[in-house]
Amino acid sequence: MTDTHDSLSAEAVRELRELLTGKAHLPGDADFGNAAFAWNVAIEHRPLIVVDAVSEGDVLEAVRFANAHDLGIAVQATGHGQPRPCHHAMLIRTGRMDAVAIDPVAKTARFGAGAAWGRINDAAGEHGLAGVSGSSPNVGALGYLMGGGLGLMSRRHGLGVDRVLRFRVVTAQGEAVTASREENPDLFWAIRGGGGSFGVVTEVEIELIEVPEFYGGAAFWSVERAESVFPAYAAWAATLPDAMSTSLHAINFPPVPFVPEPLRGRSMVYVTAAFVGPAEEAERLLAPLRGWEGFEFDTYHPMPYRESACVHNDPVDPLPVSGSGRLLRSFTPDEALELARAISPFASSPHLMLQVRHLQGAIARVDREDSPVGPTREAPFVLHMLGVPTPHNPPEGIEANAQRVFAEIRSFVLQPGPINWVGEGGVSAETMRAVFTDDDWDRLLEIKSRHDPKNRFRFAGIGLVVDAS
Numbered sequence: 001m002t003d004t005h006d007s008l009s010a011e012a013v014r015e016l017r018e019l020l021t022g023k024a025h026l027p028g029d030a031d032f033g034n035a036a037f038a039w040n041v042a043i044e045h046r047p048l049i050v051v052d053a054v055s056e057g058d059v060l061e062a063v064r065f066a067n068a069h070d071l072g073i074a075v076q077a078t079g080h081g082q083p084r085p086c087h088h089a090m091l092i093r094t095g096r097m098d099a100v101a102i103d104p105v106a107k108t109a110r111f112g113a114g115a116a117w118g119r120i121n122d123a124a125g126e127h128g129l130a131g132v133s134g135s136s137p138n139v140g141a142l143g144y145l146m147g148g149g150l151g152l153m154s155r156r157h158g159l160g161v162d163r164v165l166r167f168r169v170v171t172a173q174g175e176a177v178t179a180s181r182e183e184n185p186d187l188f189w190a191i192r193g194g195g196g197s198f199g200v201v202t203e204v205e206i207e208l209i210e211v212p213e214f215y216g217g218a219a220f221w222s223v224e225r226a227e228s229v230f231p232a233y234a235a236w237a238a239t240l241p242d243a244m245s246t247s248l249h250a251i252n253f254p255p256v257p258f259v260p261e262p263l264r265g266r267s268m269v270y271v272t273a274a275f276v277g278p279a280e281e282a283e284r285l286l287a288p289l290r291g292w293e294g295f296e297f298d299t300y301h302p303m304p305y306r307e308s309a310c311v312h313n314d315p316v317d318p319l320p321v322s323g324s325g326r327l328l329r330s331f332t333p334d335e336a337l338e339l340a341r342a343i344s345p346f347a348s349s350p351h352l353m354l355q356v357r358h359l360q361g362a363i364a365r366v367d368r369e370d371s372p373v374g375p376t377r378e379a380p381f382v383l384h385m386l387g388v389p390t391p392h393n394p395p396e397g398i399e400a401n402a403q404r405v406f407a408e409i410r411s412f413v414l415q416p417g418p419i420n421w422v423g424e425g426g427v428s429a430e431t432m433r434a435v436f437t438d439d440d441w442d443r444l445l446e447i448k449s450r451h452d453p454k455n456r457f458r459f460a461g462i463g464l465v466v467d468a469s
């Protein structure tokens with residue numbers, strides 16, 4: 001379905017503005033550029049209208065307006081993970097709905113749709129608690145959860161979706177409902193991994209976990225060591241307990257001031273570690289890495305979980321990024337060597353970074369039917385490749401390189417997924433469809449057709465596949 005709207009009547013927009021506590025921005029307004037801005041600056045939204053919502057009531061009004069004017073709807077908290085830009089439609093921003101309430105007795109967090117993980121973990125950390133969050137505190141917690149949610153402690157405590165208790169959702173019909181195991185269980189199932197195409201979530205409640213001791217950081221080698229470090233990592237990772245979550249990376253550090261001097265402009269391999277437990281045990285498990293040929297230094301140390309952003313040191317400032325990911329069927333030392341050879345010479349790669357994250361542990365122990373992320377529970381590792389498109393490094397070249405690497409290692413590639421790792425901006429309908437098993441796909445489609453028959457939410461998750469069909 002393609003929108004044909006070019007503009008909205010001034011009268012209709014005036015009426016909407018009167019109903020909103022937040023704001024509505026139109027092209028041409030002085031603040032429209034900021035309102036339509038995404039963290040991933042490669043995403044160029046060209047909406048007909050942006051609603052900067054501050055409450056569930058605002059979201060209800062926005063969805064009713066979209067229905068009345070037959071508009072598609074895209075939703076954005078931070079703009080870290082927009083699978084498609086919003087064109088000729090409504091963009092609902094939730095960034096200002098970022099209230100966080102911690103219940104230290106029940107060990108739960110209730111937060112608004114716009115809250116980023118850092119805000120939640122700062123509040124939870126005061127009680128020795130944390131959410132199963134990912135590598136970046138600036139990523140929106142809800143967006144992360146709707147795409148599966150592979151966290152730093154996931155091998156120990158499961159995926160983010162395994163800890164969700166309840167969503168508040170404004171459906172395409174313009175109704176606010178609760179989705180939990182008891183109420184609207186179909187929506188609850190679909191949203192936990194099916195992406196943002198079943199309504200606008202306004203509030204979330206999750207279980208928190210106690211994290212009395214946390215240890216993490218990264219160890220570094222020059223990228224020339226990839227052919228020995230990659231296989232060594234694969235052999236070592238297979239021996240680790242669930243309390244240890246690790247990832248293997250290759251990176252071309254740009255020659256810019258915010259990269260610390262020993263790494264600036266260098267191409268490196270590194271291994272991150274995130275351990276839930278005592279420092280002595282972490283150090284014992286990590287000791288072998290320091291003996292791998294060419295080891296340069298590490299940053300491993302004990303820390304409160306709320307400081308765990310330093311494990312991956314993800315970029316904070318807005319950036320153009322273009323990613324692609326594949327779940328791996330296996331990752332033996334021989335296969336790790338194949339991957340190292342497929343990306344060589346990495347220093348001249350169009351990709352900035354490659355990451356192989358270890359899965360399994362608690363992730364694999366949850367029933368496959370519990371949420372539509374079954375393949376993530378089967379796969380032992382996930383591979384993600386990320387590029388920074390520029391005029392000299394166009395997105396097509398970045399994507400072609402990812403596809404070449406995936407083809408060269410196809411004997412141990414399982415499939416695209418999960419949603420959080422399939423990419424941004426130009427995710428194809430084929431790729432999005434391939435994330436799900438056939439059974440989950442049929443169930444998602446049936447739930448989608450009941451809750452969003454006109455496919456208003458067509459810019460994310462299964463909505464973009466329905467849009468293409």
Ligand SMILES: Cc1cc2nc3c(=O)[nH]c(=O)nc-3n(C[C@H](O)[C@H](O)[C@H](O)COP(=O)(O)OP(=O)(O)OC[C@H]3O[C@@H](n4cnc5c(N)ncnc54)[C@H](O)[C@@H]3O)c2cc1C
Pocket residue numbers: 074075076077078079080081082083094113133134135136138139140141142143144145146147148149150151152195196197199200201202314315420421459460461
């Ligand atoms: C630097 C970086 C680090 C990352 N680390 C991890 C990681 O460790 N583990 C992991 O699993 N993923 C990770 N990701 C992926 C990330 O979890 C996804 O990109 C996630 O979707 C981002 O959510 P957001 O709210 O920040 O982004 P947004 O772009 O604002 O939203 C992401 C998606 O959620 C939808 N959405 C947002 N709010 C709503 C709403 N209220 N209702 C309905 N739909 C909504 C959007 O339409 C979009 O499809 C990382 C991404 C980046 C860029």
